[in-house]
Amino acid sequence: MTADQSDTDHSGDAFRDGGFATRAIHAGQAFDPTTGAVIPPVYQTSTFVQTHVGGLRGGYEYGRGTNPTRDALQELVASLEGGRHGFSFATGLAGEDALLRALLAPGDHLLMGNDVYGGTHRLVGRLLTPWGIGLSTVEMSDPDAVRAAIRPETRMLWLETPSNPMMKITDIAAVAEIGREAGLLVVVDNTFASPALQQPLALGAHAVVHSATKYLGGHSDVLGGLVVTDDDEVAEKVGFLQFAVGGVSAPWEAFLTIRGIKTLQLRMQRHSSNAAAVAEALVGHPAVERVYYPGLPDHPGHDVAARQMSGFGGMVSLGLAGGAAAARAFAESTRVFQLAESLGGVESLVNYPAEMTHASVRGTELEVPDNIIRLSVGIEEEADLVADALGALDRL
Numbered sequence: 413m414t415a416d417q418s419d420t421d422h423s424g425d426a427f428r429d430g431g432f433a434t435r436a437i438h439a440g441q442a443f444d445p446t447t448g449a450v451i452p453p454v455y456q457t458s459t460f461v462q463t464h465v466g467g468l469r470g471g472y473e474y475g476r477g478t479n480p481t482r483d484a485l486q487e488l489v490a491s492l493e494g495g496r497h498g499f500s501f502a503t504g505l506a507g508e509d510a511l512l513r514a515l516l517a518p519g520d521h522l523l524m525g526n527d528v529y530g531g532t533h534r535l536v537g538r539l540l541t542p543w544g545i546g547l548s549t550v551e552m553s554d555p556d557a558v559r560a561a562i563r564p565e566t567r568m569l570w571l572e573t574p575s576n577p578m579m580k581i582t583d584i585a586a587v588a589e590i591g592r593e594a595g596l597l598v599v600v601d602n603t604f605a606s607p608a609l610q611q612p613l614a615l616g617a618h619a620v621v622h623s624a625t626k627y628l629g630g631h632s633d634v635l636g637g638l639v640v641t642d643d644d645e646v647a648e649k650v651g652f653l654q655f656a657v658g659g660v661s662a663p664w665e666a667f668l669t670i671r672g673i674k675t676l677q678l679r680m681q682r683h684s685s686n687a688a689a690v691a692e693a694l695v696g697h698p699a700v701e702r703v704y705y706p707g708l709p710d711h712p713g714h715d716v717a718a719r720q721m722s723g724f725g726g727m728v729s730l731g732l733a734g735g736a737a738a739a740r741a742f743a744e745s746t747r748v749f750q751l752a753e754s755l756g757g758v759e760s761l762v763n764y765p766a767e768m769t770h771a772s773v774r775g776t777e778l779e780v781p782d783n784i785i786r787l788s789v790g791i792e793e794e795a796d797l798v799a800d801a802l803g804a805l806d807r808l
């Protein structure tokens with residue numbers, strides 16, 4: 413580094429103590445020291461020139477190991493989740509796979525919530541079980557049930573809150589305490605809440621995973637996954653898997669995710685207020701059997717959610733009185749809510765879990781009732797979203 417460059421801080425350290433919105437924009441994102449470009453460059457390169465054999469510039473050697481754009485994203489998300497170590501992957505499931513294989517060994521048992529993302533259950537049940545990992549599921553929102561389901565060989569608890577798609581709420585601090593007392597690793601999939609609304613590491617979890625494809629990216633234009641931990645031993649193992657296997661995010665995908673995260677807090681506020689408006693408008697409609705949204709005062713997890721989240725998020729599920737036929741008709745009749753898998757983008761989406769996102773868990777304990785509709789409420793005009801959902805109900 414030249415003298416000119418050394419007075420610029422490229423590490424983002426200056427913002428480590430800032431508030432969430434400040435860190436979302438600045439952590440790991442110091443301007444480019446060479447040109448002053450306010451946005452750090454996208455390092456679209458596979459390798460790095462060495463000064464002499466083994467003479468690495470800034471520690472960079474080869475793109476599977478490290479890349480400055482990916483480092484910037486990892487530092488950013490680690491900061492937002494309150495952990496010291498972040499790892500970015502090509503997809504959420506690639507991150508989950510790295511975490512699971514880094515921390516579990518044949519003979520270990522994994523206890524998972526009975527309402528997690530279908531792909532997570534498929535990953536463990538179809539790929540890791542044949543390699544000797546035991547799997548069972550439990551009602552994670554019931555701490556007594558969790559305690560009773562722990563076996564001598566249990567090594568990890570895996571939970572999702574709010575859960576997908578039934579919007580169950582798990583008390584993270586209570587389950588983390590049960591897990592720590594039993595010497596288990598506690599992992600939280602924080603995709604639905606995002607760190608803008610919920611920070612599981614501060615509540616006692618060992619690691620957080622994200623599908624960055626959802627709220628972190630936020631614009632339905634990138635796939636990505638993140639693992640964050642404050643535990644050095646977990647970090648060392650996950651970092652080795654990331655390097656040795658290489659399910660990493662590409663520089664351009666890392667850049668798009670960083671770009672999305674800058675507005676994360678604003679988006680989550682609007683997702684939450686729009687979702688609350690939609691949920692409240694649908695309660696009591698004769699075609700609706702039940703609205704599942706933790707922001708509703710009669711939701712069984714409302715008090716826990718109010719305690720551990722700073723907003724109730726953008727996901728709302730509905731049970732329709734007319735069963736499967738009504739659910740399909742609703743999903744095919746909304747206009748602003750577009751029929752697609754995925755969630756967490758600025759645009760609103762409607763999903764029919766039984767045949768779409770959760771088709772892979774049919775016949776398991778995770779099977780989703782066939783009258784359930786899941787809404788990912790976007791950041792469009794609140795009135796348009798409420799009118800669209802009510803219109804589709806009225807047409808049933």
Ligand SMILES: *Cc1c(COP(=O)(O)O)cnc(C)c1O
Pocket residue numbers: 503504505506529531532572576601603604622623624625626635636637
């Ligand atoms: C989508 C999703 C995943 C998987 O992430 P991908 O990026 O699709 O691999 C994991 N957990 C939750 C809660 C999800 O919604």
